[in-house]
Amino acid sequence: MVDSLSVSAAPNGQLKATATVHSTRTVKLQALTVAVRSANGGNYDYPGATAATLGTQATKYTSGSRAFPAGTYTYxxxxxxxxxxxxxxxxxxxxxxTSTTPTPTPTPTATPTPTSPATPTPTPTASTPAGTPTQTASPTPTPTATSSTTPSAPSTAAAPVGIAGTWRQVFSDEFNGTGLDGSKWNSNWFGCSGCVTKPPNSAEASAYSPSQVSVSDGSLHLNLIQQPTTVGGKTYPNVSGLVTSNGKAQFTYGAFESRIYTPSSGTQMANWPSFWLDGQNWPxxxxxxxxxxxxxSACYHFHSTAGGPGGCASGTYSGGWHTFGAEWKQGSVTYYYDGKQVGQITSGITSAPMYLILNNAINPDHSGTNVVPADMKVDYVRVWQH
Structure with missing residues (x-):
């Protein structure tokens, strides 16, 4: 946990960072540092990452010094x-x-979700694309939904389909541009910009590359192709597209909705297309x-330490555009497909902030419905809160 964090002037117009941290129990870290991102996502981490052992007593970390081009940075x-x-x-x-004196901004007012260094890496089940992020490069910050860096949409936007109540829209992407909006999305799973990364779940048969993510004709395209790709010593037979809002936007409670055209295998949904949210400390x-x-089938779940209850909706949800939504509130999540309630989960519901993920995955165990190549198209993603 972070007790304090600040930057200060150093000689020759440079800056350095100081942090005080502690843990709820003794844990050895391979490295501890203060990371920095420019407004366009560039990596400007402070030098001086060091191994550290944290405990319940506060540990002070001071980075090395460096200069920064003119601009605004998050750290x-x-x-x-x-x-x-x-x-x-x-x-x-x-x-x-021109001035070397940093101008700090207040800590986001929403409740942050620090990740405890002592948390072990989970082993997700093959039934759901989840897991603790496996990073191969520098990390990404995780501001909450009320942070000043979180994109928002006008409060006059339409309400979620089929979900009653008074709502204000706090996030949206209509994918009407010519490229992915980097202020809202990352185009791989916890990797450096442009890097090919491992999948979230070890059961998947594809790596993820920004090259398979595009925006055109008013839609986000997550393209799955057959192309053997080696990442972290493992070769995957395919490469596909994924986007996450980790470090850009995360939310506690609300209505979450996306209009998606999923790949099809006859009248069935092909592969493992997914629209989901994940917290920083899975599960x-x-x-x-x-x-x-x-x-x-089109299915829904909620995974936590209490288990992974869920179900699958009856009917056909492939071969056309369909709206997939969920209302998450204290103690329950209710799922809506095309505006109709298809299920509700009332056990094991957590309250920590989560970020958005869309990915066009494939599982070799579902070979009867797998189709390659396949394009998962997304018309929009919207989030509302009361």
Whole structure:
């Protein structure tokens, strides 16, 4: 946990960072540092990452010094454990320019979700695309939905389909541009910009590459192709597309909705297309699966330490555009497909913030409904809160 975090002037117009951190129990970190991102996502981490042992007593970390081009930057504490980079709230910012004095911004007012360094890496089940992120490069910050860096949409936007109540829209992407909006999305699973990464779930048969993510004709395209790809010493027979809002936007409670055209295998849903949310500390923080195509069906789940209850909707949800939504509130998640309630889960519901994920996955165990190549198209993603 972060007790304090600040930047200060150093000689020759440079800046350095200081953080005070502690853990709920003794844990050895492979590296501890303060990471920095520019407004366009560039990596400007402070030098001086070091191995550290944390305990209940506060540990002070001071980075090396470096200069920054003129601009505004976000910074946060990051650490490496079990060969995986992770980040901690809060996310702050400073401005570099003619003056070397940083201008900090307040800690986001929503409740942050620090990831405890002592949390072991989970082993997700093959039935759901979840897991603790496995990072191969520098980490990404995780501001909450009320952070000033979180994109928002006008409060006059339409309400979620079929979900009653008074809503205000807090996030949206209509994918009407010519490229992915980097202020809202990352185009791989916890990797550096442009990197090909491992999948979230070890049961998947594809790596993820930004080259398979595109925006055109008013839609996000997540393209799955057959192309053997080796990442982290493992070769996957396919490469596909994935986007996440981790480090850009995350939310506690609300209505989450996406209009999606999933790949089809006859009248069944092909492959493992998914629209889901995940917390920073899986499964403790929870995982909310709005949609995942499993064995040809459109299914929903909620995973936490209490288990992974869920079900699959009757009817056909492939071969055309369909709206997949969920209302997450204290103690329950209710699922809506094309505006009709298809299920509800009331056990094991968590309250930690989660970020958005869409991915066009494939599972070799579902060979009867697998189709390659396949394009998962997304018309929009919208989030509302009361």
């Amino acid at each position: 946060f504490v990051a650490y490496k454990v079990h060969d995986s980079w992770r980040s901690l709230a809060p996310v702050k910012s400073f401005t570099s320019g 403790t923080d929870g995982e909310l699966d709005v949609l995942e195509g499993l064995g040809g």
